[in-house]
Amino acid sequence: MAGRPVDHRRRAELLDAAVDYAAEHGFSDLSWRPIAAALGVSTTTLVHHFGTKEQMLVAILGRLRERIFVLTSDRAAGQPTLAAAARAAWEWSSDPQRWPEFKLFFAVYGSALQAPHLFAGFLDRVVADWMSLLRDAQGPDDDPAAPTLVIATIRGLLLDLLATGDRDRVGNAAEAFFAGLEHK
Amino acid sequence: MAGRPVDHRRRAELLDAAVDYAAEHGFSDLSWRPIAAALGVSTTTLVHHFGTKEQMLVAILGRLRERIFVLTSDRAAGQPTLAAAARAAWEWSSDPQRWPEFKLFFAVYGSALQAPHLFAGFLDRVVADWMSLLRDAQGPDDDPAAPTLVIATIRGLLLDLLATGDRDRVGNAAEAFFAGLEHK
DNA sequence: GAATTCGTAGTACGATCGTTCTAGAAAGTC
DNA sequence: GACTTTCTAGAACGATCGTACTACGAATTC
Numbered sequence: 001m002a003g004r005p006v007d008h009r010r011r012a013e014l015l016d017a018a019v020d021y022a023a024e025h026g027f028s029d030l031s032w033r034p035i036a037a038a039l040g041v042s043t044t045t046l047v048h049h050f051g052t053k054e055q056m057l058v059a060i061l062g063r064l065r066e067r068i069f070v071l072t073s074d075r076a077a078g079q080p081t082l083a084a085a086a087r088a089a090w091e092w093s094s095d096p097q098r099w100p101e102f103k104l105f106f107a108v109y110g111s112a113l114q115a116p117h118l119f120a121g122f123l124d125r126v127v128a129d130w131m132s133l134l135r136d137a138q139g140p141d142d143d144p145a146a147p148t149l150v151i152a153t154i155r156g157l158l159l160d161l162l163a164t165g166d167r168d169r170v171g172n173a174a175e176a177f178f179a180g181l182e183h184k
Numbered sequence: 185m186a187g188r189p190v191d192h193r194r195r196a197e198l199l200d201a202a203v204d205y206a207a208e209h210g211f212s213d214l215s216w217r218p219i220a221a222a223l224g225v226s227t228t229t230l231v232h233h234f235g236t237k238e239q240m241l242v243a244i245l246g247r248l249r250e251r252i253f254v255l256t257s258d259r260a261a262g263q264p265t266l267a268a269a270a271r272a273a274w275e276w277s278s279d280p281q282r283w284p285e286f287k288l289f290f291a292v293y294g295s296a297l298q299a300p301h302l303f304a305g306f307l308d309r310v311v312a313d314w315m316s317l318l319r320d321a322q323g324p325d326d327d328p329a330a331p332t333l334v335i336a337t338i339r340g341l342l343l344d345l346l347a348t349g350d351r352d353r354v355g356n357a358a359e360a361f362f363a364g365l366e367h368k
Numbered sequence: 369g370a371a372t373t374c375g376t377a378g379t380a381c382g383a384t385c386g387t388t389c390t391a392g393a394a395a396g397t398c
Numbered sequence: 399g400a401c402t403t404t405c406t407a408g409a410a411c412g413a414t415c416g417t418a419c420t421a422c423g424a425a426t427t428c
Contacts, residue, residue, distance in 0.1 A: 002396060002397045002398085002401095002402070002403075003395080003396060003397075003401080003402040003403025003404065004394065004395040004396050004402080004403050004404040004405075005395075005396060005403085005404080006403090006404070007395095007404075007405075010405080026295075026298040026299060027294075027298060028212040028295055028298070031384080031385065031386080032385080032386070032387090033384080033385085033386095041406075041407090042406060042407045042408075043386090043387090043407090044388095044405090044406065044407055044408080045405070045406055045407075047386085047387075047388090048404085048405065048406075049405090052386080052387085053385095053386060053387090103294075103297040103298050104298065106290075106293065106294040106297055107294035107295055107297060107298045108294070109290065109294055109343065109347070110211075110287075110290040110291035110292070110293060110294030110295065111210075111212055111291055111294065112347070113287040113290055113291060113346050113347065114210040114211060114212070114287050114288065114291045115210060123347045123348070126347055127344050127347055127348050128348075144353050144356070144357075145353070145356045145357040145359075145360045146357075146360070148341075148344065148353055148354060148356075148357035149337070149341075149357045149360060149361055151340065151344065152336075152337055152339075152340030152341040152343065152344050152354075152357065153333070153336055153337050153340055154340070155336075155339075155340040155343055156335065156336030156337055156338070156339040156340030156341075156343070157332075157333075157336040157340075159293065159336065159339055159340070160311050160332060160335065160336050162297050163293070163296070163297065163307045163310055163311055164307070164311050164312075169328050169329070169332055170332060170336075172328070172329045172332075173328075173329040173330075173332035173333045173336065175329075176329045176330070176333060177333055180364060186371095186372070186373075186426060186427045186428085187371085187372040187373025187374065187425080187426060187427075188372080188373050188374040188375080188424065188425040188426050189373085189374080189425075189426065190373090190374070191374075191375075194375080215414080215415065215416080216415080216416070216417090217414080217415085217416095225376075225377090226376060226377045226378075227377090227416090227417090228375090228376060228377055228378080229375070229376055229377075231416085231417070231418090232374085232375065232376075233375090236416080236417080237415095237416060237417090
């Protein structure tokens with residue numbers, strides 16, 4: 001009865017490569033053939049592993065969100081205060097090495113806002129994940145305004161940084177924000 | 185020598201209709217034929233007024249940025265303090281009636297981050313326009329950190345609001361931010 | 369009214385799109 | 399080795415894409 005077993009590792013490998021490709025070549029114009037060519041496989045292989053193109057987009061965006069969240073939460077989780085967690089998250093996120101990934105993140109975010117039916121899973125978790133992470137660092141004060149503000153500010157500053165590349169101005173603004181968080 | 189004069193009003197009319205169409209149907213999958221059908225014209229007419237599809241995208245995003253900036257600056261300009269200007273900008277921007285326009289704004293923003301060569305004009309002005317607006321309200325204190333933070337926070341809060349629709353939580357966070365701005 | 373330019377539409381071309389079909393090699397169980 | 403399922407590739411399909419070409423009414427100058 002059994003036959004060849006499903007190779008989950010292979011799918012994960014292709015998915016990560018697809019995320020890298022999307023970060024480099026953009027998210028809005030993805031199509032089977034160029035991705036397949038870049039990954040050194042046939043389009044049939046991608047179709048076999050991901051189904052339809054829509055399903056592949058959902059898989060890419062899900063993996064991207066997971067990658068960013070896991071890496072950021074490694075740095076932000078376990079911090080003693082909300083301000084410390086915010087500072088840790090910012091310092092990791094604002095590294096120019098992360099820029100392609102975050103440009104892709106905001107491209108996906110924007111697309112999701114205009115196609116909520118397709119990207120419902122992304123929109124559901126894109127704020128909630130971070131809220132629960134930050135509220136762990138927040139301590140007994142359970143006012144959701146503070147973590148909401150931290151998420152919004154970090155993302156807004158990233159949008160500025162990615163658009164202008166002005167690390168000095170944006171970095172100073174971030175520092176002012178964290179300082180205000182601590183003296184409250 | 186002269187012939188029929190160029191009808192600039194006609195182009196502006198079509199462009200505004202195209203922006204409305206993009207706000208309703210999404211930015212990433214725009215193509216001549218569906219837009220033309222929705223606007224009740226032929227694709228040839230659109231090509232005639234806008235040139236190539238890339239040029240039409242640039243025109244759409246330019247007009248969108250202009251529309252949002254003009255309308256917001258009507259409310260924010262002339263405010264006595266930075267906090268007042270920020271509050272005015274937020275109160276106008278967060279109105280659910282504006283959501284489709286801002287979803288399009290962030291979709292364009294995300295696409296621009298991944299195609300900076302195409303959307304350089306957008307990226308150049310998307311922060312600079314607001315900086316100059318807010319620094320007028322800022323008064324003698326010319327530290328760019330404060331207006332940078334205002335822009336980032338408002339945009340980050342909008343991202344949250346548009347993704348979650350949670351007006352209470354995001355509204356409270358906005359209020360906390362403005363209160364902090366005033367007592368500084 | 370002749371000449372010229374603009375606005376609009378219809379048609380057609382080649383390219384690319386997502387997807388399906390067919391087929392064979394690979395990796396398991398019995 | 400027989401059997402079954404997965405993985406991969408190639409070819410082909412119909413649809414849609416951006417764009418160029420042709421043509422004609424509208425608006426203006428001379």
